[in-house]
Amino acid sequence: MSLSGIGVLLIGIGFLILSIFLARVLNNMAAILNGVGRTVEQLPDQLDDVLNETGQIIQNSNDTLADVNEKLGTLTPLFHIVGDVGESTRKLASSVNDIAGTIIRKTESVDEETRNKRLGGLYGSAALALYAVNSGKEKKRGFLKRHSKLYASGEQRAFDIDRMKEEAKEAAMESNYMSNEK
Known part of the structure; x- marks a missing residue:
């Protein structure tokens, strides 16, 4: 065999190895594409199931929302009552505050002499009561303290x-x- 025959033989063996390798790769690629094909065939059935579940979730959400709206409708008068009670309490507190302010202004307008007379009368009454109690005790003892x-x-x-x-x-x-x- 000549050198050109050996070269052709080596090229043929290389081409055979390359074709075997490509055949394996193409077979694996065909298997993958077959798997993708089966998945795509199952996809409409799976999408139908997902859409049915989504529809049920939306229906349940609507039912829950309707129930919440109904319950809020029954609670709305209660909120109005609480608001009315709060308003009444605010008005009562405002009235009490106005009365207290009026009393404070009236007591501040009393002149100093009138206050001193009132305090003097109060202190005098307390001193007289103390004197009476003490003198009563002293009389019982029989001597003046x-x-x-x-x-x-x-x-x-x-x-x-x-x-x-x-x-x-x-x-x-x-x-x-x-x-x-x-």
Whole structure:
């Protein structure tokens, strides 16, 4: 055999190996395409099942939505009642606030002298009650108890307060802030 015959023989063997390899690849490709073909044939049936399930889900959603709307319809009057109660409560709180504001304005408009007279009367009544209780206890014991330092201090402060009130009245009369009627 000559060199050209050996070359042709080697090319033939290479071509045979290449054709065997391509045949295997093409067979595998044919198997894959057959599988794809079967999947495509089954696809309409599967899509029908999916669409039927989707239709049922939509129907169930519509039923649920209708049920929720019905229940909300029954709750709407309750929400209106709660809103009315809230509005009434707000109006009541506003009225109470207005009354409290009026009372505060009235108490602030009372002049200082009237307040002092009221407090003086209250303190005087309390002091008289305390004196009566203490003197009753002392009479039961049969002797007079000596006044404490606290009592003496309280008397001194009461005297100082009365003195300051008189000085304030005199200063106000001198400045013509008060009338001479009092």
